Amino acid sequence: MSVLFENYGKRRAQIVKGQGTIVEDSTGKQYLDFTSGIAVVSLGHAHPAVVxxxxxxxxxxxxxxxxxxxxxxxxxxxxxxANTHFSHAFFCNSGAEANEAAIKLARKHTGKHHIITFEKSFHGRTFGAMSATGQGKVHNGFGPLVEKFSILPFNDAATLEATVDDSVAAIMLEMIQGEGGVNSVSAEFAAAIAKVCEEQGVLLIVDEVQTGIGRTGTRYAFEQTVLKPHIVTLAKGLGGGFPVGAMLGTAELHATFSPGTHGTTFGGNPLAMNVAQAVLNHVFEPDFLQQVREISAYFVAQLRAHLSSSYTVQGQGLLLGIGCGDTEVAPYIAAAEESGLLLVGAGPTVIRLLPPLTVTKEEIDKAVAILKNILP
Incomplete structure (x- = not known):
C-alpha cells in the first residue's frame, strides 16, 4: 500500500537513471525514452552542460x-x-503557473474577462488553466470553474469570427495540441486569428509550454505561422528537466504587471536560471535547430515508410503523433514498453512521440522497428 495519493496511472517500470535517450529501470532493463518526461528533457538525460x-x-x-x-x-x-517582438519576461516554476500569469495579465491589461480557448486544448490543472482547458475529463468533479471562458471548435475560423466581439480580452491557444491529439493550427485558422485580433483589439496568448524551446524545429512554434502573439507561455523544455516556466510579453503590457500585482516564491531562482541558460545556449543555436528539423524529416519519412497506410503521422519537429483511427492506443504503449520503447498517448487514439531533441537516426531506426512490430 503506497502512502501517496493515487492521482497518477503509474507505469510498471521504475526508472532509476538515464543518459541521453537511454534510461534504465530498477531491474537493469534499458529503454529508448521517447517521452522525454513529456517534452521536458530537451537535451536528453544527464546532458553534461546541464549537469x-x-x-x-x-x-x-x-x-x-x-x-x-x-x-x-x-x-x-x-x-x-532576442530577435523577437517581445520585450519582457516573467519567470515561474511550471506551465500551469505561466498560463495563470498570462490569464491574469490579459484580464488586468484589457479590463475585460472573456477569454476564448479551444476544444481538446490543455493548459494546466490549476483553476484558471483548467478552466481554459477544452477537455471535460480535466474539469470533472471540481465544481464551478472560473467564469468567462468560451471553448470553441479548433481550426474553425467561421465560428471564431462569429464569436469574437468587443467583450473578448484574449484568445488562447496551442500551436499543436499535445495532450489533445497532436492537432496543429492550420494556416487558414492562424490567418483568421491574426485578423480578428487585429480588428477587435484582442490579445493573443500562445501556450508554447510543450511546443516551445526548439521542440518543433524553431525557437517557438508560432514562428512558423503568421501569428505574432502578445503573450507566450513556456516551461517543459526550458529547464531540460529542472522545473522552470516563463511568460513573455510585448512592450505594451509591461506597465500592467506593476510591483505587487503578481509573484512567485521560487520562480526564477538562481538554480533554475543557470540551468535554463545552459539549455538555451545549445537549443537556440541555428545549427542545432536545423538538426532538429532534419532529424524530424527523417523520423517522419521512416514512420511513413514502415507503418501501414492506415496510420496517420501528424505534428511538427519532434512533437509527432501516430493517429490510430478509432483504436485505443493504451495496449500499444504497454507493448512498446515491454519491447524497450517508452511512449505516451495524446488522447485515447494517438501515440505521441517526444524523443529528446538530441535523438540520433540510429535511435529512431530502433524505435520505428519496435513500432512496426507492435502496430498491426
Whole structure:
C-alpha cells in the first residue's frame, strides 16, 4: 500500500537513471525514452552542460527570493526575447503557473474577462488553466470553474469570427495540441486569428509550454505561422528537466504587471536560471535547430515508410503523433514498453512521440522497428 495519493496511472517500470535517450529501470532493463518526461528533457538525460550548470550554481546560491535582483533572470530573458517582438519576461516554476500569469495579465491589461480557448486544448490543472482547458475529463468533479471562458471548435475560423466581439480580452491557444491529439493550427485558422485580433483589439496568448524551446524545429512554434502573439507561455523544455516556466510579453503590457500585482516564491531562482541558460545556449543555436528539423524529416519519412497506410503521422519537429483511427492506443504503449520503447498517448487514439531533441537516426531506426512490430 503506497502512502501517496493515487492521482497518477503509474507505469510498471521504475526508472532509476538515464543518459541521453537511454534510461534504465530498477531491474537493469534499458529503454529508448521517447517521452522525454513529456517534452521536458530537451537535451536528453544527464546532458553534461546541464549537469555542470546545476552543480556550479548549487555551490554558490540556490534561493534568494524575488525581493532581490537575480542576474540570471536578465540573462535568460534576453536570450528568450532576442530577435523577437517581445520585450519582457516573467519567470515561474511550471506551465500551469505561466498560463495563470498570462490569464491574469490579459484580464488586468484589457479590463475585460472573456477569454476564448479551444476544444481538446490543455493548459494546466490549476483553476484558471483548467478552466481554459477544452477537455471535460480535466474539469470533472471540481465544481464551478472560473467564469468567462468560451471553448470553441479548433481550426474553425467561421465560428471564431462569429464569436469574437468587443467583450473578448484574449484568445488562447496551442500551436499543436499535445495532450489533445497532436492537432496543429492550420494556416487558414492562424490567418483568421491574426485578423480578428487585429480588428477587435484582442490579445493573443500562445501556450508554447510543450511546443516551445526548439521542440518543433524553431525557437517557438508560432514562428512558423503568421501569428505574432502578445503573450507566450513556456516551461517543459526550458529547464531540460529542472522545473522552470516563463511568460513573455510585448512592450505594451509591461506597465500592467506593476510591483505587487503578481509573484512567485521560487520562480526564477538562481538554480533554475543557470540551468535554463545552459539549455538555451545549445537549443537556440541555428545549427542545432536545423538538426532538429532534419532529424524530424527523417523520423517522419521512416514512420511513413514502415507503418501501414492506415496510420496517420501528424505534428511538427519532434512533437509527432501516430493517429490510430478509432483504436485505443493504451495496449500499444504497454507493448512498446515491454519491447524497450517508452511512449505516451495524446488522447485515447494517438501515440505521441517526444524523443529528446538530441535523438540520433540510429535511435529512431530502433524505435520505428519496435513500432512496426507492435502496430498491426
Amino acid at each position: 555542470q550548470a546545476l552543480q556550479e550554481q548549487s555551490q554558490k546560491l540556490w534561493h534568494i527570493s524575488n525581493l532581490f535582483e537575480i542576474p540570471g533572470q536578465e540573462k535568460v530573458a534576453e536570450k528568450l526575447i
